[in-house]
Amino acid sequence: MVMISVIMSVYNDAKYLEKSIQxxxxxxxxxxxxxxxNDCSTDSSLSIIQKFQKLDSRIKVIxxxxxxxxxxxxxxxxxxASGQYIARMDSDDISYINRLEVEYYFLLEHKEYAVVGSxxxxxxxxxxxxxxxxxxxxxxxxxxAIKKTQIIHPTVLMKKDALLxxxxxxVNQLTQRAEDYDLWCKLLSNNFKxxxxxxxxxxxxxxxxxxxxxxxxxRLQEAKLKFYWxxxxxxxxxxxxxxxxxxxxxxxxxxxxNIYKRKF
Numbered sequence: 001m002v003m004i005s006v007i008m009s010v011y012n013d014a015k016y017l018e019k020s021i022q023x024x025x026x027x028x029x030x031x032x033x034x035x036x037x038n039d040c041s042t043d044s045s046l047s048i049i050q051k052f053q054k055l056d057s058r059i060k061v062i063x064x065x066x067x068x069x070x071x072x073x074x075x076x077x078x079x080x081a082s083g084q085y086i087a088r089m090d091s092d093d094i095s096y097i098n099r100l101e102v103e104y105y106f107l108l109e110h111k112e113y114a115v116v117g118s119x120x121x122x123x124x125x126x127x128x129x130x131x132x133x134x135x136x137x138x139x140x141x142x143x144x145a146i147k148k149t150q151i152i153h154p155t156v157l158m159k160k161d162a163l164l165x166x167x168x169x170x171v172n173q174l175t176q177r178a179e180d181y182d183l184w185c186k187l188l189s190n191n192f193k194x195x196x197x198x199x200x201x202x203x204x205x206x207x208x209x210x211x212x213x214x215x216x217x218x219r220l221q222e223a224k225l226k227f228y229w230x231x232x233x234x235x236x237x238x239x240x241x242x243x244x245x246x247x248x249x250x251x252x253x254x255x256x257x258n259i260y261k262r263k264f
Contacts, residue, residue, distance in 0.1 A: 004029070004033075004083045004100055006024050007078065007088060007089070010041060011039040012041045016091065017048050020090070027097060027099065036060070036061055037073040039064050039073045060080060064076075070176075074168070084161075085159060088156050096203075102197070113193045117195075120155055120204035139194070140195070143239075155204075166187055166192075177222060181225065182225060182229075223246050226243035230243060
C-alpha cells in the first residue's frame with residue numbers, strides 16, 4: 001500500500017499530457033501510485049500513457065470503452081486507489097516538483113483538515129506564466145464555498161476516508177462541469193475542513209480551447225447546482241445572485257473572455 005494515490009482522467013489531451021505526467025513522476029515525495037483513466041480518447045493520449053507506464057511501475061491505467069465523463073472516471077480511480085490520501089491532477093496542468101511533499105506534511109501536521117489545496121500560476125498554451133491565481137486563502141467555510149468554487153481542483157490532496165464518506169464525486173447532469181464545486185459543498189456540509197495554502201504548487205493551464213469548451217448548457221447546469229445547494233443550506237437570499245453569475249458570464253463573447261482571463 002502506498003501513502004498517496006494520484007488520480008487523473010484524460011480525454012483527448014495529448015498535446016500537454018507528457019508534461020503533466022512527468023511533473024508527477026518527478027515529485028520529491030515518491031511514496032505514491034499514479035492512477036490514470038483514459039476516458040475513451042480518440043487522439044494519441046492512450047499511447048502516451050502506455051509509454052510512461054512501461055517506464056514507471058507506479059502508473060496504473062484504466063481504459064474506458066465509452067466516454068463516461070470526468071466525475072465518473074475519477075470515481076473509478078478512487079475505487080482502484082490504495083493510498084490513504086488522494087491527490088488530483090489534470091491532464092494539461094503541471095505540478096511543482098514539491099507539491100505532494102508540501103501537501104502531505106501539511107495534512108500530517110494538521111489532522112483537523114481533510115483537504116488541502118494551494119495557489120496556482122496560470123499558464124497559456126505555450127507554458128508562459130500569465131498570473132498568480134488563488135480563489136480563497138486559508139480555511140474555507142461552507143457559506144463561501146456555496147457562493148463560488150473556493151478551491152483549485154487540480155491542486156488538492158484529500159483524505160481518502162473523507163472522500164468515501166461523501167461517496168466520492170456526484171455523477172449527474174448538474175455536475176458535468178461542476179463536480180469540484182459539488183464535492184467541496186458535500187465535504188464542508190459534513191463538517192470536513194478544507195485549507196488553502198498561501199503558496200502556488202501548480203501551473204494551471206488556461207487556453208482559448210479550455211474556455212471555449214464551457215458551453216452555455218454547462219453554465220445553466222452550474223446555476224441549477226448552486227440553487228440546489230443554496231436551498232439545501234438555507235442561505236440568505238442575496239446569495240442567489242452568485243447562482244446567476246455563470247449565466248451572465250456565459251453571454252460574454254469568448255474572444256473578450258479570453259482577453260480578460262489573460263489580463264486579469
